[in-house]
Amino acid sequence: MPLMGPREMFEAAYAGRYAVGAFNVNNMEIVQGIMRAASGEKSPVILQVSSGARKYAGQAYIMKLVEAALTEDPSVPVVVHLDHGPSFEMCRDCIDGGFTSVMIDGSHLPYEENVALTQKVVDYAHAKKVWVEAELGKLAGVEEHVRSDGHVYTDPEQAVDFVDRTGCDSLAVAIGTSHGAYKFKGEAKLDFERLEAISDKLPDYPLVLHGASSVPQDFVSLCNRYGGQVGGAKGVPEDMLRKAAALGVCKINVDTDIRLALTASIRQFMAENPGKFDPRDYLSPARDAVKNMVARKMRNVMGSSGKA
Ligand code: G3H
């Protein structure tokens, strides 16, 4: 199956009240781990590429890795998406380079500027039949090109105006999640009333949840046991993600959990095998750790297993 856009994926997810996982990819082992999970689970999947990933691996390398992965199991429905596109130019380069979906992230801009930038990307993308995700509201924490110290939750009325005026195809909303491994100081809490209000005002419209890693405590413990210092890390509880999926969230973004799975595995291997130095020895179990984590998430959190 060639790469596809998200439309059919999200229509099915919306109707079935499940979500499609969007996983950040940076190298071959991550692409393979995610794709093997999707293949085993018979799940649709979104591979997303941040501007940092483009800089690290190079867009051409990533696209070739995805192409190679598709030949391993052509039955997996795959979208390739630009995550947090910072500018029109980067969105354009990704569209021209074969991405089937882009995110323009103008969430840090004043409202009218976010509208104008998103409209510009939508005009270019739609002429080439490419999907556009935009963002309204601010997540706390560090986004790759913008630091926001506090949340600014998405206003439901403004979300309707934004979607109407920009024509964006999906919208990332701020309801209390944040990027990274330290999402909540105390108890985890999301503003589900707000999510429901946005979803009610935008019926049949796919919403997106960023900062949605669950930060599994077994990975945190493994990292800490083998020399890491990620104490106090806390993510979004899995039942909250399932609830979000039932309220119009069709795309759930995960990067931190991939980083934790890889790093926990590599730390453990290094500590237990001090004499080994062949990268294949530690990257193979690390790749399996990503695969197992993603497969579990597709089954138990996204609800996307068996939907390919
Ligand atoms: O939302 C941000 C993603 O986790 C990507 O992070 O910019 O370090 O690649 P990155």
Ligand code: 13P
């Ligand atoms: P996490 O940091 O929770 O994995 O979020 C990733 C994300 O939103 C990528 O856009």
Ligand code: ZN
């Ligand atoms: Zn994000």
